[in-house]
Amino acid sequence: MIRLVVGLGNPGKEYERTRHNAGFWLVERFASASGAHFRKDPKYQALVARMDAGPGGAGTPGAWLLLPQTFMNASGRPVQMLAGFFKIKPEEILVVHDELDFPPGTARIKQGGGIAGHNGLRDISQRIASHEYWRLRLGVGKPPPGAEGADYVLQKPAAEERAAIDESIANALAILPLCLAGDIQGAMQKLHTQDRPAPKKEPEKKTPEKKEPEKKTPERKDPPKTQASAKAAPAPAAAKAEKPGLLKSLFGKK
Numbered sequence: 001m002i003r004l005v006v007g008l009g010n011p012g013k014e015y016e017r018t019r020h021n022a023g024f025w026l027v028e029r030f031a032s033a034s035g036a037h038f039r040k041d042p043k044y045q046a047l048v049a050r051m052d053a054g055p056g057g058a059g060t061p062g063a064w065l066l067l068p069q070t071f072m073n074a075s076g077r078p079v080q081m082l083a084g085f086f087k088i089k090p091e092e093i094l095v096v097h098d099e100l101d102f103p104p105g106t107a108r109i110k111q112g113g114g115i116a117g118h119n120g121l122r123d124i125s126q127r128i129a130s131h132e133y134w135r136l137r138l139g140v141g142k143p144p145p146g147a148e149g150a151d152y153v154l155q156k157p158a159a160e161e162r163a164a165i166d167e168s169i170a171n172a173l174a175i176l177p178l179c180l181a182g183d184i185q186g187a188m189q190k191l192h193t194q195d196r197p198a199p200k201k202e203p204e205k206k207t208p209e210k211k212e213p214e215k216k217t218p219e220r221k222d223p224p225k226t227q228a229s230a231k232a233a234p235a236p237a238a239a240k241a242e243k244p245g246l247l248k249s250l251f252g253k254k
Helices: 019-034 076-085 119-128 159-180 184-191 227-232 235-251
Strands: 004-007 039-041 046-050 064-068 093-099 107-111 134-139
Touching: 004 019, 004 076, 019 064, 019 093, 019 134, 019 159, 046 076, 064 076, 076 093, 076 119, 093 119, 107 159, 107 184, 134 159, 159 184
Parallel strands: 004 064, 004 093, 093 134
Antiparallel strands: 039 046, 046 064, 107 134
């Protein structure tokens, strides 16, 4: 059974739409759908809400909802203080956070494991001295080549990415009641079959260059021969005919 749901993020309007606040987005929507109202609690340095009833219905204690206001790197302090006061075990805690290893549109539940460089998870693990809490990981995608992950998560996702993240949040909200009731295996089975493929950027289509038809050089045609030019052709023969008369004039008649 889950008794404490923690959403990770950074406080302040400048961070509220950044990828690192995906955990805040989900827990805020869950509180709104459940009719729970957050109040600022200086004792826990967090926004705290409690559901009216637990999975057993009226008369059973509802789960706690927690949004740390200590910035991401110190998220463990509020978790440690509230869990310690109400004697909540690590395996009864569900932490919702952004995940670089999954594309937008993917949500996964797991227990324990590595923290993959997530500073919020690192601080929680150190504060409660355990990795055995449950995690609901919301994919936000990997940073582009050459970009730092720390900078990437503090940026706003593109509209299509945010739509995919919101859809994965909706899928996760549908299975949260199962988690609170202790049927986490059932929740995992249902959630892990509802992924939406990450939006793919189609490569720009290049317009094929239009090749101009080759210009053919017109063939030169000789002008037709006239009758005068045709008659002029036998002239050399006439010249040959004149040669005997010239000899006769030189040597005289026999």
